[in-house]
Amino acid sequence: MQCVDKPGYLVIEYIEESQGSMLSNTWFDNEHHTSERRKNYFHSLTRILLSITKTPLPSIGSFFIDRNGDLILGNRPLTMEFHELENESITTDIPRHSTYSNVQSYVGEILEMHDNRLHYQPNAVNDLDDCGYQMSALTAMRTVGPLIFNRSLRRGPFIFSLTDMHQSNVFVDDEWNITCLIDLEWACSKPIEMVHPPYWLTNKGVDEIELDEYSIRREEFMAALKSEEGKLKSPQARPYVLSEVMEESWTSGAFWYSLALSSPTGLFHNFYHHIHPLFSNKGTVKLGNVMPFYWVRSAGKFVGKKLEDKKLYDKNLIEAFSIDGSSTE
Template structure:
């Protein structure tokens, strides 16, 4: 597994270049065929492969395992970027509504509500209208170092755990966020950008060498789309959409500064009222949920519940 040696050898330029080159070839190969809709492939009862299931990610499945409703049926597929993003944001809304330990205090609740309200309002700023109906491409949404097998020269030999692969908008193509060994909500921009540029340069060269290697009906270059995503901030918006636990940190650290240089302390006092009706009642409900959660958690770890 790449994870066995990544931390120790990631500064070896030769090894890193080998990995980046093979990764680029894989991403370019699976993106070459534009797909008709956003979704996941299934094998039907007649044995045919069809793109007819919802775009299932590991994060969505984990939320459902926690009994948080996602409101995305198994047969849901999407033909536009806006409809898909709206449902993803709806999943984030439901996490805040239904996860009992979602908030810590009044301020935390207000800031989460504000971030979700703004994320919904600014969607058009980060996704190109001319790409709203595609192309959609096949993506590996769980490209973790432990899912990448390499040889001693860091050439990729195998990828595993592909059950989370699905068709998504081309602008949601993400380079691995873990290149600098940081969590999704801990990325240092300057440190990450150095490795990102190195990977993009290799991908661009591979794409140029592969004649006729455009993606979709307009022969879009994947490397150009990824570079544009970084320049416009779509990288951060897409990363936030795919991270239920990291959305809020990503929003306040990377997305909000793109729109306003002054991150007003009042954002958590005004915008919650644009996320839900009767915002005060909702905050009170979430605080009660947290108190009940803490009580139940405490009871689970005492020998005699009556002493609690």
């Protein structure tokens, strides 16, 4: 895969290769999953990242194909997770042809999508404590965002990002050299600080990652990235060093903040376990006593409504799986 510059366009040329097999077929196999194969995968992946991120893009958004067959950056940066919310009739409130010229406006609208999930998903909360827990995290995310992202990078560069690159969308050969990537419909232009190693390197969900365990795999990935950067013929021609930005994002917490933004349900775990500790070691009890009242006006009324929504949801769910009022097993 290589990127070609044209004014106002990013043209992706695909080089046909043997597809190999899905990485997911062998990634979880302890016998096949070796450090040497993992190293090959990291080197293949970082070469792809260096190729597709070498061309800075003018805004945050998604691409569409024009009548000439070129990819034009002119659509909203919608990822699969938020498209699934729309499938549940939860609006994202982002017009189709919206793009963003700075990180703050983009982050603000992503947080509004998280707000909408809490507002309109009938089973969004489990109980009173859970509702306050979520409201507090969403309020605090708005507060700390400007303190996490690098001010000098707020207006770019923005770079092409693969947002749905899990193990089943990566094809490799027997030694885990990448041969093909599929399902690129969720690729979009994002802030450079939001580009990071795959979250699933330790086989944990986005809301299950353990810091010490993940750090080891991340260091392997970063070693491969720095090695591949050292092979570039003209590294000085790039406006930034990708590995340096990734290291800064890890230190600042932008890595965890980006993961939180990417997951409607994983935001809360990542905030309380990885973002909140960057600012306070006092725990979260006091946070939960104050912050919900700054998320929405008439917070008490909102909480009451969500608890009623949950009761109605549970009632409807029981009725949906019942026959003549009797629950089925």
